[in-house]
Amino acid sequence: MATTRRQLPPRPETAARRREILAAALETFGAKGYNNGPLAEIAEQVGMTHAGILHHFGSKDRLLVEVLRYRDESDVEGIEGQHIPDGIELFRHLIRTAFANEQRPGIVQAYAVLSAESVTNANPGREYFEDRYRVLRGEVVAAFRAMCAERGLEEPAQVDRAAASILAVMDGLQVQWLLDPTQVELAETSAFAIEAIALQALDPRPSPFDQGS
């Protein structure tokens, strides 16, 4: 009754076509946000109709999720080989990323817009960003631990806070830089702040704000 061949594998060019769509979607969502970025505009960029995109991805929500994963992959491929850098190398990697980001405002904007949009009600990207920040914070914490071990220091009390802070400055600076690139040096400022936070975590000094008039 049931024939055996129920599903055919996708055609060879299809994977490339999907990647084209993902790149176009990243551009449109980056420029206009998820809610304000229509499928039709994405379709036009790749020479299709919006129905063609829905054929590949099923719904706009699922497209967003795949776009976010795609951005991750292309990031990892582009910047470094495969491995996750550890210890001091992770911090250097973050700073290099900030310098690389200065050359790709489109990606930066997509990331800034979509991450903030994800905190709104029932946004399909929310889970992705929750996971992403959790993973990244974990990597930074691990890097701190590795540095301490290497130097024979005990683990400082504030690693968790320092990890969150480092990711936070990078993101926050991106927004300010996108708003006015003439007023904010993205990379240099990121490097400065990452160093400041790492130093205070590894070798704390007393707060300058605590008491006194």
Place this chain on the structure above:
Amino acid sequence: MATTRRQLPPRPETAARRREILAAALETFGAKGYNNGPLAEIAEQVGMTHAGILHHFGSKDRLLVEVLRYRDESDVEGIEGQHIPDGIELFRHLIRTAFANEQRPGIVQAYAVLSAESVTNANPGREYFEDRYRVLRGEVVAAFRAMCAERGLEEPAQVDRAAASILAVMDGLQVQWLLDPTQVELAETSAFAIEAIALQALDPRPSPFDQGS
């Protein structure tokens, strides 16, 4: 030909009604973003139709601009008297603000969502956020200068970067905190990062990342 009485002043209750609308709009835009937050939902909160809101504000764009200004005012009124704190007091004020923000996630979300959304194409809030960051950076820079003068230090090289970084961490931490409040302590972490950055600006130590394997 032309009679003299051309425009009547608004009725006494009108100002209060407008404020109600602004508060409702802040809530809706905060929850759903500007593009995704319909006028009808705002209208419902204050017991009106969306046409009534357009009567008061003319267009959705102008409503957003007024919402942003309204948030500023209510912030200034609520937190402190009138004056802009200077020197060390500004930093203390920023940290207090971070603690206060932990009690008002709605406002924080509105701010995070709308500021990121403002970097998208032709967003009506963009100018507001450009100005706001410029002004805030200026205030932080002035506070650094005041602190240096008081202590007889010369102005450090990195004040501009430190100022941008401090605002950036605060914003970035808000996003992470909104995504998962169980994993990020907004206020304590903000305080830690602000101190770290201020210390490095006022009394720099060499970068731990510069050379060596």
Place this chain on the structure above:
DNA sequence: AGTAACTTACAATGCTGTCAGTAAGTAGCA
């Protein structure tokens, strides 16, 4: 022969903004 990769057409919805009308207030004046 069957399915992937589309297109065209369309249904269904949601949104902003306009328009005409209504009730209620206010100003000017007898």
Place this chain on the structure above:
DNA sequence: TGCTACTTACTGACAGCATTGTAAGTTACT
């Protein structure tokens, strides 16, 4: 004080557009 003229503060209806998703059909691969 009361009448008239005009304005504010709305409502309800609707035009007009944009947008997502579906369904049916076509082409071309395998």
